[in-house]
Amino acid sequence: GAGLWGVEEDQALPPMPVGGVMVLGHDFHSETGFSASLAQRTEVPAIPRNGYRVPATWIALQQLLHEAAIPLAECFFTNAYMGLREGSESMGRFPGSRDVAFKNRCRSFLLHQLHAQRPAIVLTLGTWLPAFIAPLAPQLRGWQAATTLASLDRTGPLVEGVVFDDAVPPCTVVGLTHPSLRRSNVRHRRYGGFSGHDAELVMLSDAMDRSGIARRNA
Numbered sequence: 001g002a003g004l005w006g007v008e009e010d011q012a013l014p015p016m017p018v019g020g021v022m023v024l025g026h027d028f029h030s031e032t033g034f035s036a037s038l039a040q041r042t043e044v045p046a047i048p049r050n051g052y053r054v055p056a057t058w059i060a061l062q063q064l065l066h067e068a069a070i071p072l073a074e075c076f077f078t079n080a081y082m083g084l085r086e087g088s089e090s091m092g093r094f095p096g097s098r099d100v101a102f103k104n105r106c107r108s109f110l111l112h113q114l115h116a117q118r119p120a121i122v123l124t125l126g127t128w129l130p131a132f133i134a135p136l137a138p139q140l141r142g143w144q145a146a147t148t149l150a151s152l153d154r155t156g157p158l159v160e161g162v163v164f165d166d167a168v169p170p171c172t173v174v175g176l177t178h179p180s181l182r183r184s185n186v187r188h189r190r191y192g193g194f195s196g197h198d199a200e201l202v203m204l205s206d207a208m209d210r211s212g213i214a215r216r217n218a
Contacts, residue, residue, distance in 0.1 A: 001037075003076050003078050004016070004017075005073050006072070016117060017073065017075060018118055019120050019213075020120065020121075021074050021075045021119060021120070021121045021213065022076050022117055022119040022122045023075050023078070023123050024078060024110075024123065024125065025077070025080070025125045026079060026126050026178070027080065027085065028083075028084060029084060034084050056180060057179045060180070064179065064204075067201060068204035068205065080094075080106060080132050080133070081096055081097060081106050097128070103132070107135065107136060110133070111136065111165065111168075114168045115168060120169075120171050120172065121211050122162070122174070123204075124174070125176055125178045125179060126178030127146075127147060129175070130152055131143065137163055137164050137173075139159055139163065140159055143159075146175070149177060149189055150188060153189060153191060157175040157189075157191055158172065158175075158191070158203050158207060159172065159173045171211070172210055174207050176200055176203070177200065
């Protein structure tokens with residue numbers, strides 16, 4: 001996958017949304033899930049197709065971005081961990097995350113992606129990613145011990161002026177609930193006097209206001 005919205009078979013790729021939003025997931029899928037996407041030639045179609053079942057993660061993520069007025073075309077969708085899980089299981093912590101050398105290679109590859117997109121906003125999905133991304137920027141040091149949504153909210157789920165290195169302009173990083181578990185977990189979020197779903201919408205609104213990215217036309 002190109003990580004871009006609006007990819008259609010036999011068409012040129014859409015432009016990389018330089019200066020846009022990076023949506024950082026945990027990992028891509030299992031071998032079985034990848035095979036299914038490969039057979040259908042897409043993970044999720046930009047244009048609805050008869051007989052295609054959109055994964056629940058993508059439904060929840062699209063709904064959240066839509067409510068936050070974040071244009072999908074302004075997003076680059078990628079993952080912290082490269083590669084696939086063996087077999088068909090796709091839930092839980094990525095097995096490769098226990099390999100320190102592999103984890104560091106994934107961090108290095110993420111830096112390459114940050115250099116390419118130069119995002120104004122980075123959205124992390126789920127509780128595993130704050131500690132993964134924290135070593136890459138001193139402004140995220142407080143995220144290293146954040147292993148739950150509650151601890152992330154106490155630390156600060158929105159961090160401005162994050163500098164990954166001199167080649168990447170300062171950006172705003174926001175820690176979100178993972179879309180696959182959103183229904184059960186988002187109720188725990190707290191931010192700026194708001195709770196639950198509203199708290200995450202306010203996080204995204206603040207990030208958009210501070211980044212200068214234009215909201216999608218209503």
